[in-house]
Amino acid sequence: MAKAMARAYGDVRKGRTTLALVALAGAAWLLQAVAFALAGSPRVLTARGAEEESVGYLPSKMTELRVGQALQGIVTQVRERIALVDIGVEKVGLLPISKLLDGRAPDRVSEVLQEGDPITVYVAEVINPQEPRSRDSKLVLAGHKNKIVNLMQFGNRSNIEDVKAVAEAQKEKVYYKGLVTAVKDIGVVVAFRIPDVPGITSGLVYKTEVQGAPDIMSEVQVRILEVLIESRRRQVKLSMRDEDPLAGRAARFGDFRDMVEKTVKGKVTGFQDYGAFVEVVSDSGTTQRALLPNGEIKADRVPQDPAEVLEELGMDQEPQDTAGQGCSWSDSQLPANRSRPAAH
Numbered sequence: 001m002a003k004a005m006a007r008a009y010g011d012v013r014k015g016r017t018t019l020a021l022v023a024l025a026g027a028a029w030l031l032q033a034v035a036f037a038l039a040g041s042p043r044v045l046t047a048r049g050a051e052e053e054s055v056g057y058l059p060s061k062m063t064e065l066r067v068g069q070a071l072q073g074i075v076t077q078v079r080e081r082i083a084l085v086d087i088g089v090e091k092v093g094l095l096p097i098s099k100l101l102d103g104r105a106p107d108r109v110s111e112v113l114q115e116g117d118p119i120t121v122y123v124a125e126v127i128n129p130q131e132p133r134s135r136d137s138k139l140v141l142a143g144h145k146n147k148i149v150n151l152m153q154f155g156n157r158s159n160i161e162d163v164k165a166v167a168e169a170q171k172e173k174v175y176y177k178g179l180v181t182a183v184k185d186i187g188v189v190v191a192f193r194i195p196d197v198p199g200i201t202s203g204l205v206y207k208t209e210v211q212g213a214p215d216i217m218s219e220v221q222v223r224i225l226e227v228l229i230e231s232r233r234r235q236v237k238l239s240m241r242d243e244d245p246l247a248g249r250a251a252r253f254g255d256f257r258d259m260v261e262k263t264v265k266g267k268v269t270g271f272q273d274y275g276a277f278v279e280v281v282s283d284s285g286t287t288q289r290a291l292l293p294n295g296e297i298k299a300d301r302v303p304q305d306p307a308e309v310l311e312e313l314g315m316d317q318e319p320q321d322t323a324g325q326g327c328s329w330s331d332s333q334l335p336a337n338r339s340r341p342a343a344h
Contacts, residue, residue, distance in 0.1 A: 062129035068148055073118070148181075
C-alpha cells in the first residue's frame with residue numbers, strides 16, 4: 001500500500017492527476033477496510049449525539065453522511081490554511097486549519113499534517129449532497145470532536161450584557177434547550193437561545209453541575225447561574241441541575257453527587273476507632289478517600305478470619321476489599337501476636 005501511495009504522489013508531480021486520485025482512493029478504501037476489520041463495526045455519532053453501531057458498511061456517497069460521523073481518511077493535499085481529505089465519497093472533504101485541533105490552531109496546516117497521512121475526521125457540514133459535482137456542493141470536516149459545531153452556523157453571537165440583564169431579572173429558575181458544542185476536562189460548553197435576546201448564547205457547565213454524560217451535539221436543558229463581565233473575563237455559567245450549586249469544600253465531591261445509595265467497590269486505606277477509611281472512584285474516574293463509620297459496617301461484611309486475610313496481604317500492604325463488600329477488624333478479633341493495622 002505504501003508503494004501504491006508513493007507511485008500516486010509521483011503521478012501528481014508528473015501531472016497525471018486523475019491516475020493519482022484513483023490510486024489514492026484505492027489506498028483510502030484499503031485503510032478503512034483494515035480499520036474496520038481490526039475494530040469491528042465502527043462507532044459513529046448521530047445528529048443527537050448518541051453513539052450507535054453503523055450498519056456495517058462505509059459510506060460511499062455524500063447523501064449517506066451525517067454530521068458528527070467519525071471516519072478514516074487520507075490527506076491528499078496540504079495548503080497553508082486547509083487540508084484536503086479523501087474519505088471515500090464523491091467529493092474530497094475540506095479540513096480548515098480552524099477545525100484541525102482542539103484549542104489554538106497552528107500557524108500552518110503543514111505543522112500537523114503531511115500529504116499521505118491517515119487521519120480520523122468528523123463530518124462537520126454537508127452542503128447539497130444530492131449534487132456532489134456541483135459548485136454549490138461542499139463537505140467540511142473537523143479533526144476533533146469539539147470542532148464539529150460552528151456557532152457561526154446559527155447566526156451572530158448574543159450580547160453578553162443583554163444576557164446578564166435577563167439573568168438578573170429572573171425571579172425563578174428558567175431552563176433553556178441547548179446543544180453541547182464541546183466537552184472539556186472542566187465541563188461542557190452549551191449553545192442556546194434566549195427569547196427576546198438576539199443571537200446565540202454560549203456558556204460553560206462545570207462538571208459539578210453536569211447531569212448524566214452528555215456528548216457532542218447532545219440536546220440538554222440548562223439554566224443560567226451567573227454572568228461574569230470583567231476586563232479579561234466574560235463568561236456565562238450554566239447548570240443542568242435543579243438543586244443549588246455545590247460550594248466550598250463540597251464542590252470537591254461533585255462527581256459523587258449522583259452516586260448516593262449506589263454500591264461501589266472500594267479499597268480500605270486506614271482505620272480509626274470510629275470507622276474505616278475507604279478509597280472509592282466515581283463514574284468519571286475521580287478518586288476520593290471516604291469514611292465508612294462503624295455503624296455502617298454490617299456484621300455479615302466482617303471477614304470470618306481476619307488473621308488469614310492479613311496473612312495473605314502481608315502486614316506491610318493495605319488491606320483491599322476486592323469483593324466490594326467492605327471490611328472491618330477489631331482488636332479482639334486479632335491474634336495476640338498481631339497488632340491493629342496503622343491508620344494512614
